Amino acid sequence: MIKAVFAGAAAAALLTAPAAAAPAPRPEAPAWVIAPGTDNCRTELELTGGDGVVVSAALVSDGQDVELVFAKADAPERAFLPIRVDHRPFANLVMRDADGKSAAMRLSADTLTALRKGGVLQIGWLADAPVQVGLAGSDLALTDLQTCGAQVAQRFHDQQAAQQAAKERADAEARAQALADEQLAAVKAQKEAAEAETRRSAAEMDRLRAAAEAERRRAQAEAEQQAQADSYPYRRAGAYPDDPRDGYAPDPYQNDQPYQQYAPYQQPQYPDRRW
Numbered sequence: 001m002i003k004a005v006f007a008g009a010a011a012a013a014l015l016t017a018p019a020a021a022a023p024a025p026r027p028e029a030p031a032w033v034i035a036p037g038t039d040n041c042r043t044e045l046e047l048t049g050g051d052g053v054v055v056s057a058a059l060v061s062d063g064q065d066v067e068l069v070f071a072k073a074d075a076p077e078r079a080f081l082p083i084r085v086d087h088r089p090f091a092n093l094v095m096r097d098a099d100g101k102s103a104a105m106r107l108s109a110d111t112l113t114a115l116r117k118g119g120v121l122q123i124g125w126l127a128d129a130p131v132q133v134g135l136a137g138s139d140l141a142l143t144d145l146q147t148c149g150a151q152v153a154q155r156f157h158d159q160q161a162a163q164q165a166a167k168e169r170a171d172a173e174a175r176a177q178a179l180a181d182e183q184l185a186a187v188k189a190q191k192e193a194a195e196a197e198t199r200r201s202a203a204e205m206d207r208l209r210a211a212a213e214a215e216r217r218r219a220q221a222e223a224e225q226q227a228q229a230d231s232y233p234y235r236r237a238g239a240y241p242d243d244p245r246d247g248y249a250p251d252p253y254q255n256d257q258p259y260q261q262y263a264p265y266q267q268p269q270y271p272d273r274r275w
Contacts, residue, residue: 029134063150
């Protein structure tokens with residue numbers, strides 16, 4: 001009888017043990033779609049919780065580093081937080097972005113190795129309840145992500161370098177042109193100043209020549225007048241009246257008859273005289 005009870009208990013234990021120890025089903029893995037960005041590449045993740053909550057995150061790489069980026073308004077400015085891969089914790093540095101609404105966790109080499117080989121990624125602080133996502137195909141996906149990020153980042157840096165070189169070349173050309181314009185303006189100003197000085201000097205010379213010519217003419221006229229005065233000392237005497245009395249004003253007490261000048265003497269004629 002006792003043997004039958006133990007046998008029945010053992011059979012019941014064998015029937016119920018697999019059901020009690022059965023592991024939880026693995027969450028679905030993402031599609032691992034790699035999307036190139038401006039200077040990096042990313043692949044989107046959707047982590048789900050036991051109450052049906054879904055949280056979005058992404059793995060982003062520039063070819064050198066891989067970051068787990070997520071939106072979280074109450075994320076600390078910086079923190080050292082763990083994530084779990086197959087229940088094994090891997091702590092990494094979390095930095096809040098400048099917008100204050102998102103943050104990024106830079107994944108260490110050990111964390112990346114665990115993500116490549118693990119089956120489930122679990123995060124307990126990303127939402128109100130722990131969330132997780134499957135990692136099937138993560139090894140190839142992470143390799144492709146880093147390859148894409150390296151190529152995009154290299155192209156971005158090349159474009160930045162080309163733009164910087166073009167900007168520096170344009171700035172140098174602009175400075176050279178500005179210097180050339182400044183030098184040309186200085187030369188033009190010097191030329192205009194020299195031409196103005198030449199015109200002023202020419203005007204001054206013309207003025208001096210005109211003044212010298214006027215002085216020469218005045219001196220010549222004075223010399224001619226002096227020469228005439230020296231050559232004819234009595235020239236003005238011919239302008240005197242023949243009778244000195246003619247040079248005086250008439251006497252107001254005389255009659256109204258004007259004073260008659262003496263007539264020139266005339267030889268009398270004697271027609272009957274024969275000698």
